[in-house]
Amino acid sequence: MNKITIAIDGYSSCGKSTLAKALAQRLGYTYIDSGAMYRAVTLYFLRHGIAVEDAQRVKSALGEIQIRFDLANRTLLNGELVESEIREMRVSNYVSEVAAVPEVRRAMVAQQQEMGSEKGIVMDGRDIGTVVFPRAELKIFLTAAAQIRTKRRYDELQAKGVPATLEDIAQNLQHRDHIDSTREDSPLRKAADAVVIDNTSLDRDAQLQQAIALARQAG
Ligand code: C5P
Numbered sequence: 001m002n003k004i005t006i007a008i009d010g011y012s013s014c015g016k017s018t019l020a021k022a023l024a025q026r027l028g029y030t031y032i033d034s035g036a037m038y039r040a041v042t043l044y045f046l047r048h049g050i051a052v053e054d055a056q057r058v059k060s061a062l063g064e065i066q067i068r069f070d071l072a073n074r075t076l077l078n079g080e081l082v083e084s085e086i087r088e089m090r091v092s093n094y095v096s097e098v099a100a101v102p103e104v105r106r107a108m109v110a111q112q113q114e115m116g117s118e119k120g121i122v123m124d125g126r127d128i129g130t131v132v133f134p135r136a137e138l139k140i141f142l143t144a145a146a147q148i149r150t151k152r153r154y155d156e157l158q159a160k161g162v163p164a165t166l167e168d169i170a171q172n173l174q175h176r177d178h179i180d181s182t183r184e185d186s187p188l189r190k191a192a193d194a195v196v197i198d199n200t201s202l203d204r205d206a207q208l209q210q211a212i213a214l215a216r217q218a219g
Helices: 016-027 034-047 055-064 095-099 102-115 128-132 146-160 166-182 204-218
Strands: 005-010 030-033 067-069 075-077 121-125 138-143 195-198
Touching: 005 016, 005 128, 005 204, 016 030, 016 121, 016 138, 016 204, 030 034, 030 102, 034 055, 034 067, 034 075, 034 095, 034 102, 034 121, 055 102, 095 102, 095 166, 102 121, 102 128, 121 128, 128 138, 138 204, 146 166, 195 204
Parallel strands: 005 121, 005 138, 030 121, 138 195
Antiparallel strands: 067 075
């Protein structure tokens, strides 16, 4: 099977990263979490009090930010391990505003394209199949019922010890989905050639099997 590029997009907390990681592991591919990059930028903005309206400061900040992933796929912001901090609610509550800024998107998309310049990668996000890798051989658009997504996010945060209530999470998901799909610059959309997987009642293994079969057909 030839190595390919796999783009996985969808609404918040659909299980994109769980599927993307498992698929990458199974195929021996590199996994890249593009959402973590927007979260790292957001954390930097929060720490330095940078408002998204301040175009000058946003521009200079982007030149100060270096985002990398370690071998365990954990996010490093200017060399500092921030994997837990970028999952906190204060970041979740601001990330979609930051990700809607065209300058921020341009900088992240350029890095993502560079990271994925060789085949054999799985990247998940909101605009991977439409903007970052429009020529990806396999595009998956994941969906799941809102209630299920809220419960999954809640369980995930509980397991990591990040404090949040079900209500906060439901509100945050709704808020992010709204901004992500209505922003002017690269809104969340299903690419015309993406395959939809609704995982509302699919377990992890069933989704993975479907994705592997699709990757085999595409490769
Ligand atoms: O994937 P995750 O939920 O961690 O992404 C956090 C936020 O980053 C999303 O709600 C969205 O605002 C933004 N994002 C984006 N484009 C991507 C990935 C994430 O705008 N490719």
